[in-house]
Amino acid sequence: MSQFFASQPPLIAHLPGERSLAVKVAIAVAGSILLAISAKLQVPFYPVPVTMQTLVVLVLGMTLGSRLAFATLALYLAEGMAGLPVFAGTPEKGIGLAYMMGPTGGYLLGYILAATLTGWLAERGFDRSLPKAAFALVLGNIAIYVPGVLWLGSVIGWDKPVLAYGLIPFLAGDALKLALGACLLPLLRHVVPARKA
Structure with a gap:
């Protein structure tokens, strides 16, 4: 049990200079840009088109570790709060805090929770095999999903079919993204050489 709580370096720790504050800031900025791009790219899928954003959120968590993933997602949300059109549907559906308080606000909160959680799990070896990566x-x-659906229900009203709006249409696309991520993470571990002490 103690091994489960023992921290291991995330994948990013194998890059040269990753302990430098300047490098960490650059990684967080690059991650926030990647998140903004992934929010804008839509892939045709049934029953709804999907963005790659949730995959990017989860993979960032698994590769950056909990602290740097948290910082990256916090920066991304701060950019959106400041009015930059970094979220899906912006600026068409509004920008800034008004957008964040709308129906999708809970999912944005979920992004930061998910990246931090998957980062913490990666630091405990959950990025090293396909089954563990899939579980994480x-x-x-x-x-x-949890804060997203809860927030959506509170905004539109629980008398509406909240699960039909905010969960069920996305399950198939998310399952595909999770499978892709679960295969990608152990592969990255083999591609990126371990840093020598």
């Missing part, structure tokens, strides 16, 4: 990614996706 599923937990991360649940961390997005």
Whole structure:
């Protein structure tokens, strides 16, 4: 049991200079840009088009570790709060705090929870095999769904079919993204060489 709580370096720790504050800031900025791009790219899928954003959130968590993933997602949300059109549907559906308080606000909160959780799990070795990576990614996706659906229900009213609006249409696309992420993470571990002490 103590091994489960023993911290291991995330994948980003194998990059040269990753302990430098300047490098960490650059990684967080690059991650926030990647999140903004992934929010804008839609892939045709049934029953609804999907963005790659949840996959990027989860993979960032698993590769950056809990602290840097939290900082990256916090920066991304701060950019959106400041009025930058970094979220899906912005600026068409509004920007800034008004957008964040709308129906999708809970999912945005879920992003930061999911990235931090998957980062914590990666620091405990959950990015090193396909079954463990899949388990971590599923937990991360649940961390997005729960506040997302709860917030959506509070905004539109629980008399509406909240699950039909905010959960069920996304399950198939998210399952595909989770499978992709679960295969990608152990592969990255083999591609990125371990840093020598």
